[in-house]
Amino acid sequence: MSTIREGMSEYWGDAWAAWNRFWFTPTAPATLSAIRVFAGAMLFYTHLVWSRDLYAFFGPNGWLPLDYYAFQRGYYEDGMLPSFAWSLFQHLHSPLLIWLIHIVALVCFFMLMIGLFSRWVAVLSAFFAIMYAVRVTPGAYFGLDKINCLLAMYLMLGPCGARYSVDRLWRMRKGATGDVPKSVMANVAIRLIQLHMCAIYLYAGLGKLEGQTWWTGEAIWLSIASLEYQSLDVTWLGHFPWIMNLLAHTTVAFELFYPFLIWPRFTRPWMLATAVGMHLFIAMCMGMITFGVVMLIGNLAFVRPTTVRKVMDPLARRFALFVLGDKAG
Amino acid sequence: MSSGGKKSDPQQPPPKAASSGAGPSLAIRIAASIALAFHVFVLFLYPLANGRSSETISSMAGWPGFRWYAEPLYLNHGHGFFGPDPGAGFLIEYDIRDSDGEVVKQGKFPDPDTIWPRLRYHRYKMLADQPASSGPNLNLILEGYARQLLRQYGGESVTVNYIAHDILRHYDWLGDAERNIEGRTLDDKSLYSTRAQVRQSRADVEAADAALKSGTEEAPSPDGENSAPPEEIFGGRPQ
Numbered sequence: 001m002s003t004i005r006e007g008m009s010e011y012w013g014d015a016w017a018a019w020n021r022f023w024f025t026p027t028a029p030a031t032l033s034a035i036r037v038f039a040g041a042m043l044f045y046t047h048l049v050w051s052r053d054l055y056a057f058f059g060p061n062g063w064l065p066l067d068y069y070a071f072q073r074g075y076y077e078d079g080m081l082p083s084f085a086w087s088l089f090q091h092l093h094s095p096l097l098i099w100l101i102h103i104v105a106l107v108c109f110f111m112l113m114i115g116l117f118s119r120w121v122a123v124l125s126a127f128f129a130i131m132y133a134v135r136v137t138p139g140a141y142f143g144l145d146k147i148n149c150l151l152a153m154y155l156m157l158g159p160c161g162a163r164y165s166v167d168r169l170w171r172m173r174k175g176a177t178g179d180v181p182k183s184v185m186a187n188v189a190i191r192l193i194q195l196h197m198c199a200i201y202l203y204a205g206l207g208k209l210e211g212q213t214w215w216t217g218e219a220i221w222l223s224i225a226s227l228e229y230q231s232l233d234v235t236w237l238g239h240f241p242w243i244m245n246l247l248a249h250t251t252v253a254f255e256l257f258y259p260f261l262i263w264p265r266f267t268r269p270w271m272l273a274t275a276v277g278m279h280l281f282i283a284m285c286m287g288m289i290t291f292g293v294v295m296l297i298g299n300l301a302f303v304r305p306t307t308v309r310k311v312m313d314p315l316a317r318r319f320a321l322f323v324l325g326d327k328a329g
Numbered sequence: 330m331s332s333g334g335k336k337s338d339p340q341q342p343p344p345k346a347a348s349s350g351a352g353p354s355l356a357i358r359i360a361a362s363i364a365l366a367f368h369v370f371v372l373f374l375y376p377l378a379n380g381r382s383s384e385t386i387s388s389m390a391g392w393p394g395f396r397w398y399a400e401p402l403y404l405n406h407g408h409g410f411f412g413p414d415p416g417a418g419f420l421i422e423y424d425i426r427d428s429d430g431e432v433v434k435q436g437k438f439p440d441p442d443t444i445w446p447r448l449r450y451h452r453y454k455m456l457a458d459q460p461a462s463s464g465p466n467l468n469l470i471l472e473g474y475a476r477q478l479l480r481q482y483g484g485e486s487v488t489v490n491y492i493a494h495d496i497l498r499h500y501d502w503l504g505d506a507e508r509n510i511e512g513r514t515l516d517d518k519s520l521y522s523t524r525a526q527v528r529q530s531r532a533d534v535e536a537a538d539a540a541l542k543s544g545t546e547e548a549p550s551p552d553g554e555n556s557a558p559p560e561e562i563f564g565g566r567p568q
Contacts, residue, residue, distance in 0.1 A: 023365060024352045049448045056477060061541050063456055065473045068466075081393055084400040093541070130403045137403075138463070140455045143410055144448075149403045184352050188365070195369055200408045203376035207412030219415055221499045227515050228418030228439060228454055228494065231447065235515070238502055290448050 023191060026182035028305035032155070032189055033115070033163035034312055036122070038297045039151040040113030043129055046148055046290060047106055050132065057136060058089045058098055064139040066090060072138060087134040105132070112155070115165020122156035129153075147294040150196050158189030164316050173324055193301035198259035200298075205255030214252050217245030224285060231287030251278060262302055275299045371399050376407040419457040420492040420521075421474060425484035433484035437492075460491065461524075467491070468527050475529035476537055484531070491525040 056062040069090060073083035092098050105128040111121040129152040133145040161167040162180045213219040221244050224234050237244050254274050261267040276296060283292030300308075353361070378390030389395060390405075399405040425433040438444060439453040460470040475489045497515050504512030513519075 019362065020352075020358065023362070024358060026352060046448065049446060049452075052449055053452070056481065057452070061476070061480075061537055063474060063477050065476075065537070066541070068469060068473055081396070084393075084397045085403070085405075086401060130401070133403050136452075137406075138459050140452045140459070142451065142455050143408070146403070146406060146408070153402060188361075192365075192368070196372055199372045199376065203408040204410045204412060207407070207409035209413075211413030213414045214412070218499055219411065221502075222415035222496050223411060225496050225499075225502065225515055226415065226418050228420070228457075230515075231441075235502070238499055241499070244499075287447050288451065290451075 023188060024184050025187055026184050027187040027190065028182050028309075029159045029162035029180060029186035030305035030308045030312065031301065031303055032158045032160050032186045033165065034308045035151065035193070035297060035300050036115060036118065036155050036160035037113060037164050038300065039148070039155060039294075040109060040111075040115075040125070042290065042294050042297060043125055043148055043152060044106065044109040044113055046144060047102070047109055047128075047132060051102065051106075054102055055095050055098060057140060058092075058102075058132075059095065060093045064136060069135070085134045085137075087131045089131065089135040104128075112152075112160075115161040115167050118161020118165055118167050119156065119159070122152065122160055126152040126156050142291065144288075144291045144294055147200075147291075147298055151193065151294070151297065154189045154192045154196070157192070158186040159183050160189070162186070164312055168316075169320060169323055172320060190301050193298060194262075197298045197301065198262065201255045201258035205252055205258075208252050208255065214248055217241070217248040220244040220247045220251075226286075229286045229288075232285045234285050247281075250274070254278065268302060272299055272302060367398075371395060371404055375399055375405045379407055379409075415496070417461075417496060418454075418494040419461055419524075420494060421457050421471075422490040422492055423475070423478050423487055425478060425482050425487045427483075428485040434478075434482040461493070467525055471525060471527040472529055472533070475527055476534045479529060479531060479534050486528060486530045488526065488528050490523050491527075493522050493524050495520045495522070 050057065053063075057064060060066045070082075073085065088101060089098065092101065108121050108124045108128055111117060112125045126149070129145075129149045133141055133149050136145070162183070168180075208214040208219070211219065213222055221238060224230065224237060254271070258271055258275075262271045276299075279292035279295045283289040352358075374386070374395065375390060378386050382390075390399075396405070420437050420439070422437045424435050427433050436443070439450050439457055441450055444450040444453050456474070460467050463470055471489050471491055475487045478487050478489070497513055497517060497520060502512050502515070504510045
């Protein structure tokens with residue numbers, strides 16, 4: 001009996017230690033900071049593009065009229081709590097006010113990208129990104145909005161401006177010379193991005209299993225032969241059905257196994273390489289460049305801070321020398 | 330952890346650096362663990378709660394305790410990228426006329442030749458695609474689009490056609506040389522069919538705008554109480 005009790009106690013002790021290691025090990029904020037730069041750029045670009053049709057999409061009576069928005073969110077239904085999702089745009093009718101909010105949001109996303117008051121603008125960026133996405137859902141949203149929102153949301157949890165930021169330059173100018181400390185919250189933010197990416201790929205794979213054409217291999221043909229998606233004509237692949245079948249099966253296998261094979265260090269590079277290949281294919285051939293890139297930004301969460309630093313630090317050092325001169329150390 | 334005389338990397342945490350004694354206090358860890366477990370559970374719950382999920386999952390997803398958290402954070406959706414199967418594309422074709430019946434503007438969206446950059450094109454593609462899955466709300470959405478077109482381009486009336494573009498199957502594209510059947514092209518006319526058609530006039534636009542200004546909007550009625558019935562074309566018709 002005592003052996004069972006000891007075994008149970010050891011099991012729960014080990015589980016708690018593993019849980020602690022996973023979530024609460026301080027980590028260098030280099031990866032989170034790099035994600036901030038790229039996600040900030042993506043948020044800025046995504047919302048800059050809204051500018052061309054701002055009032056048509058976010059005005060009260062445009063492509064997505066407010067009455068339909070309210071109807072979709074259950075405001076008119078009896079016996080049901082309406083949606084808890086909220087967007088400032090649902091209360092704004094004046095074009096001037098909508099533009100004012102839009103400009104503030106763009107400034108915020110730009111500041112996030114360059115890392116000026118990073119933590120504060122990360123909070124505001126998450127608020128704005130969700131606010132835009134909620135207003136155009138359903139109607140004009142797609143996967144890009146989901147990933148933008150999740151990246152902005154997790155960036156605000158950690159010290160995303162610790163590196164590659166104006167904040168960092170400012171600290172160096174004021175004489176800070178020490179290395180950037182490791183942070184538990186940087187780890188929490190990265191872990192949440194990692195787990196969210198796992199959920200996304202897992203359900204994308206499970207969803208495909210419900211279809212027929214991902215089993216027969218025809219799904220790739222249906223994707224590249226959709227004229228509304230096509231940005232690069234690769235229908236010549238139709239003469240090589242075995243390549244299309246292989247791509248279809250690889251896609252499903254990759255998505256289903258991603259949540260498991262992305263963690264071991266021996267399989268991780270292969271999974272990341274496949275992600276790069278798959279998302280570049282989608283970006284180039286199906287015209288979803290922003291979506292392909294934002295998925296790769298999410299995948300960056302699986303790249304170690306040391307690797308990120310090897311790539312980013314030389315660039316950051318040159319920039320710091322250019323801006324600060326001798327004070328860059 | 331360094332070994333074999335190798336220099337350790339200060340940025341890389343050793344595999345077992347954190348024990349339960351390092352970092353935040355136990356109370357904070359427990360509180361944070363509960364919050365993190367709740368969040369991760371929500372991440373996996375909502376994609377599972379699609380139209381085909383069990384009663385248990387559906388009712389969990391509908392429980393206000395989860396909804397108040399997931400909906401404001403935009404976590405209440407699935408991830409069905411190109412699943413279960415890649416489907417047809419959709420187009421909105423419009424014909425705007427003035428009071429004399431003269432053409433003011435004819436066009437379609439999404440149109441890669443006129444809508445750029447690509448992200449903007451994709452937004453219009455979503456506008457065209459998403460009504461397809463809206464069931465009885467289809468004509469409600471199309472009427473909204475029609476009114477927006479009148480606001481944008483002027484004119485007295487507009488006719489909007491909702492067109493599905495089925496994807497050519499692989500074997501139809503290849504053809505069959507032995508049986509002397511030529512392959513078809515991706516834009517073959519037989520692949521296009523009109524799913525619905527709506528008409529709106531300037532008076533409809535003014536009524537919608539006036540209702541908004543006076544704050545007396547009524548709940549939109551998908552069954553056609555407040556709007557003209559949709560011109561459903563069952564099975565579609567070739568363009």
